[in-house]
Amino acid sequence: MTAGTTEDLWHKVRTALERNGDRFAELVVSAPDAQVMVTGDWSVADTAAHVAGIAAYYPSLLRPGDVPTPFPDLADRMRSVDVDRVAELNHHLMREITERDPRVLAERLRRHVGEILRMSEDLDPDRTVTWLGSSRVTVAGLLAHLVNELMIHGWDIARAVGAPWPMSPGDAGLFLDLFVTGLLRNGFGSLLDTGEPPDPRRVAVEFRSPHTRPVTLVLRDGKVTVEEPGARADVRLRFDPVTLNLMLFGRVSQVRAALTGKVVVTGRRPWLLSAFLRKVRLPSNSYPAPAVAGEP
Known part of the structure; x- marks a missing residue:
């Protein structure tokens, strides 16, 4: 185990991903109506499709030589995107994912989370993979990012359907601890490009x-x-x-x-x-x- 991700944190992020993946899948399936609007544009089913799509994409980042990307038409956009164009990328991603049956999406999510956990089990958690905007994210950070997606979008769905959605501070803390700091240490590529002149202040x-x-x-x-x-x-x-x-x-x-x-x-x-x-x-x-x- 290299410096950065302790053995304890590696165990925590893996456990958090499995637990929150199951919770999110159960929340989607139990929603009284999958067409209830969660956001101004997305229903419960749309939100589930978005999260399942992210989970489907991550195995190809973990094992790029063995697992082809499920969204080859978006590869160039993903490599060059910056934070202000993630909304546009999400729009294109949603067009690629046509499934909206909540039970099918919940099952897909569980399957992809299982694949991510199996594929990452013997990897160095501090090995980096190429993420959005050609940034570099550690394997542990990639898992922490998906944990956060599950928690945030689970919160969205729960608010819309009136369901409880308790969130663990320990699970939430993995986002800063592993994803954000890992990305900043290893290179954020074009992700934080703003087009504004850099501020010389420290x-x-x-x-x-x-x-x-x-x-x-x-x-x-x-x-x-x-x-x-x-x-x-x-x-x-x-x-x-x-x-x-x-x-x-x-x-x-x-x-x-x-x-x-x-x-x-x-x-x-x-x-x-x-x-x-x-x-x-x-x-x-x-x-x-x-x-x-x-x-x-």
């Missing part, structure tokens, strides 16, 4: 929660690096991982997250967080807005 943001390893992310001249905690921080962010992820993906407002005390911003220059998030941002606008308003 902005260091320290992230801490009881469920993740402390880390400092530093933005300077348009580049983002990962530093050990203790680096001189401009912003110190204490957070509940569930709330942070929902906020980063546009499900919970920054004001609401702050008012609940689940995301607390301090530090010597806390106002620089906005400049940091303009560069280090997630595709919160790449999915249609939730059809059911509300905060957790």
Whole structure:
């Protein structure tokens, strides 16, 4: 096991993927009506198709020589996409996936999650694979990304159909701990390209929660690096991982997250967080807005 993904974290992300895959599949199948709108454009069935499509794609990233991509017509778009064009990529992906039967989609999802777990079992969790925008993501980070997709879109469906959807902070913390930091360490390709001139200021943001390893992310001249905690921080962010992820993906407002005390911003220059998030941002606008308003 190389530095970066501990044996404990590798076990946790694998367990979280299996558990949340099963939970999501059960949620989809139990929805009273698969045509209930989850977002402005996506129904329960559409949302399930989106998540199942991601799960179908990941085996080809883990074993590119053995498993062909299920979406060859989108290969060029996936390699060159940036964060502002993920919505467009999702639109094309949804056109490729024609199945909308919730039971079929739930079964496909379970099958693909099983394939991902089997294929990754003997891989080095810190080996990198080529992801969107020609970025480099670790195997452990790839699994953590899918865990987050299951949790966020499960939240969307549950809100729409009035079902419970408890989310584990430990599972949610894997997104920052393994996916985000792994991507920034290994290269984010064109994914964070904004077309804006790089800001020469150094902005260091320290992230801490009881469920993740402390880390400092530093933005300077348009580049983002990962530093050990203790680096001189401009912003110190204490957070509940569930709330942070929902906020980063546009499900919970920054004001609401702050008012609940689940995301607390301090530090010597806390106002620089906005400049940091303009560069280090997630595709919160790449999915249609939730059809059911509300905060957790």
